[in-house]
Amino acid sequence: AQSVTQLGSHVSVSEGALVLLRCNYSSSVPPYLFWYVQYPNQGLQLLLKYTTGATLVKGINGFEAEFKKSETSFHLTKPSAHMSDAAEYFCAAWNYGGSQGNLIFGKGTKLSVKP
Amino acid sequence: DTGVSQNPRHKITKRGQNVTFRCDPISEHNRLYWYRQTLGQGPEFLTYFQNEAQLEKSRLLSDRFSAERPKGSFSTLEIQRTEQGDSAMYLCASSQTGYNSPLHFGNGTRLTVT
Numbered sequence: 001a002q003s004v005t006q007l008g009s010h011v012s013v014s015e016g017a018l019v020l021l022r023c024n025y026s027s028s029v030p031p032y033l034f035w036y037v038q039y040p041n042q043g044l045q046l047l048l049k050y051t052t053g054a055t056l057v058k059g060i061n062g063f064e065a066e067f068k069k070s071e072t073s074f075h076l077t078k079p080s081a082h083m084s085d086a087a088e089y090f091c092a093a094w095n096y097g098g099s100q101g102n103l104i105f106g107k108g109t110k111l112s113v114k115p
Numbered sequence: 116d117t118g119v120s121q122n123p124r125h126k127i128t129k130r131g132q133n134v135t136f137r138c139d140p141i142s143e144h145n146r147l148y149w150y151r152q153t154l155g156q157g158p159e160f161l162t163y164f165q166n167e168a169q170l171e172k173s174r175l176l177s178d179r180f181s182a183e184r185p186k187g188s189f190s191t192l193e194i195q196r197t198e199q200g201d202s203a204m205y206l207c208a209s210s211q212t213g214y215n216s217p218l219h220f221g222n223g224t225r226l227t228v229t
Contacts, residue, residue, distance in 0.1 A: 009155070032215055043119070043206055043220035044158070051215035090157050102148065102171065103218055105157030 002027040002095040006106035014114045019063075019078040021109045023091030026072065032094040033074045034103065035065055039087045047089075050074060061085070086113045117141070119221035121207050127227045128197055135193045136224045140209030147190050148218060149182055150206040151175065158206055164190060165212070197228045 007022040025031050032051050036044040048059025055067040065076045074091060088110045095104040120139040128134050140147050145166050150158035161180070162172045166187035176182075179197075184190040194201055204225050208218035 004157075034217060036220075041222070041225075043121075043222045044208075044218075046217045046219070049215065049217055092157075095160075102160045102163055104160070107155070107157050 002031070002093045002104050004091050004093050004104055004106040006089075006091050006109050008109050009107065010110045010112070012112040012114060013081045015083055016080050019076070019081045019085065019111065021076040021089050021091075021111065023065075023074045023076065023106060024072050025074065025091075025093045027093065027096070031074075033065075033067060034092040035059065035063070035074075035076050036090045036092060036105075037061075037087050038090065038108075044090060047076070081111075081113045083113050083115065086111055119207055119209055119219055121205075121221035121224050123224060124222065125225045125227075127229065130197055130199060130228055132197055133193065133195045134197060134226065135191050136205055136207075136226075138190045138192070138207030138221060140189070140207070141219055144209035144211055144219070145187065146210045146212060146216075147184055148208040148210070149190070149192050150208065152204040152206055152223070153202075161192075194226075197226075199228050202226055202228045 003026040005024045034049045035047040038044045048057045050057045050067045058064045063078045088108045090108045091106040092103045122137045148163040149161040152158045164184040179195045182192045204223045206223045208220045210216040210218045
């Protein structure tokens, strides 16, 4: 079964600094990978997804992620953090178990942005 | 696209009571998922439907939990004889068929069991 590990439950950056949120997945089969963002008391919003093709995926709000098969990683980056980026970020991978599978999430990384 | 709608947003109940949550998915989505999220954790899969058929249930879904999706439209999640450990955010999501179809989430129902 698939599993997702997010390194660092809390990341703090200054406004304008690089954002790097780390995600590793476990499955040996080609993964479908996703990043979601969650603001307080809200549901999850899709930032970006990797299915096939280009390994550098661009998403909303200036975020991008790179799929690296050799490292089983899908790290999320943004060149310059904005105060509005403060939220919790979840990496997810499709789990092929069961009848059709479902989405498996990491434990999340809370991003704080200092002025 | 009006998004996934969940009601109520908040529910406070006493231990032992039954509660029911409702989810209205995006109209053209034939898949509907229920997840549970506790503080400091990512969402955990509970169950999902394709149209009206419940195709998979997690081991997290004890006998006190039941979900339905009559006519393949809205869905309800009922918890019987609630326990304090059931306190969590219950998230509903919908998607089109296919592994690369992302899940679209509602804003969740926060359950507090006192």
